Amino acid sequence: MLSVSVSGYLAAIRWEWFRLQRRVGFWAVIAIFGLAVALSLVGAIASQSFLPTRFNLPAHAFPNVVFETLARLGPFFSVVLAGFVFGAEFGWGTWRTLSARGRGREQIVLPKMLLGGCVLVVVWATAWCASSLVGLVAGGSSATELGTALPGFPDGWGATAINFWSTLPAAAAYLTLGVLLCMAGRSTAFGVGVGIAIVIAESAGIPLLRALAALWWEVDLDGYLRWTLRGVSDGLSGKDELHSAVFLPALLAYMTVFCTVSLWIIRIRDLDSGNG
């Protein structure tokens, strides 16, 4: 299955990127995501100036502000990215083009997944660098300033980094979910549409379900709902009382299952010629 050399996979990733970087829509999504990150930083800067009690947020608080944005929007970004990298090939029929000349289906899917992962890493790294830079310029210089006392802010760069980067595996898990949905539905519209619906349902519906269950039936659903994809990703970033070491294997298990099923689907299915 993995008979192709590492150089073969690297070349495949290169040519995936060759095509992805020429898509205007891809850059539009990156721009929207970047705008959301920028706005959160602007908001943090503004909060220092316009609050009645003027204070300086510590520098490391700025990446933490961005972390909140990434945690909320990251799953949406990942699902849309999956649509760009995987789903669109169904509509164009280019799965056939890619699988010509005896290329195994895994030789197509794995480089695409790796490219998706690389894009996430680059986007996250850019957001980290940008927010850290803004923090160093606009934030307070001391960790003892008022910002550290505010609830929810980590007490140093190390804790901030853990928070920030914990959203990356969570985003990767949603990327694999998006891939699975695109593969199962053979379309971008299905994959992205259902993926976004799942993200919204998890974000909004699950807390509602939890509250209703507790209120009406006096049942505590926490134990169950914690193991949804969202629950696991929140748990990884320290929003749950369980240690993150429990959540990381769970997230990896989700990703492994999603990737394996996606690969299985594309291997057993006939490839049609798309719809133009």
Place this chain on the structure above:
Amino acid sequence: MTDDSRAASGAVAVEVKGLTKTFGRVRAVDGIDLSIPAGGVFGVLGPNGSGKTTLLSMLAGFIGPSSGDLNLMGQSGVAGLQDARARMGALIERPIFWPYLSCRDNLKALQGIYGCSGGSEEIAGMLSMVGLDGDAAGRKFRNCSTGMKQRLGIAATLLGDPSLIILDEPTNGLDPAGIIEVRELIRSLGRSETPDRGGSRTVILASHLLNEVEQVCDQVGILDKGKLLYSGPVAEMGGRRAVFVRTTDDSQAADLLRKAGWDVRDDDEVGLEVTVGEGREWEVSRVLAEAGVYIAEMRAVGGTLEAVFLDVTAGQETGC
């Protein structure tokens, strides 16, 4: 390699046994046994829906057979077929490319993806060969005409100098000059050798146009309703029983000839193909002249597909 030496070598490019593909209750390909010799052009002839595209899609690996054995260039099994398909170029159903890329970038991407080593010179050569050089090379695929897309599809199949080329109705959408060029190209490909391996190249051409197969192919397999009706030399597949007629009023001529009981095909848009009995071609001119429709051109052509089917099936029924 000459035709004689090819035949003498006995090498087989494609061999299928009991190949079947079902879609639900429909048997698109129904237990086909077929052997395609290496070298030359092999035609797969049949009307729309006869199973040509499904058969070729199975050869290319786009769809999996429901049952049966497949051997490509002497190789079988998953790994063997994958290796053989690495030396196969295929244009099946329609040209499929990334719509937002230019013709040149599409070929560049495919060259990289397939691991072909020809570089930009190979791409320029391919584009030039199919008439897509100059401004056309930079045009985005989504903005190309049907003919340009078809030409790009043919260029893509030739990347990396494959040993086996599969072309599914490659002249669709081409203008008459383009059709002639492509047919000539296919003929020359079938006569050429693969330089890096010294072997003969095989071209499989699927078509529903009998005259195209007659002009281009050495051997032919005739499909209908998923079954192989005939496989063998083109020259032996059926009688020449049709005339091509171009008149002062093709529409009226078609009506007149149909009323006279002849089978008339007018899907070529530049004339009529009339199936006639042996030695009765003169009756066509008489019927038309009596009605005041005059013939501008009349020549014998290969029999219609239906006529060939009749010949083939009649041969099967009588055990010939």
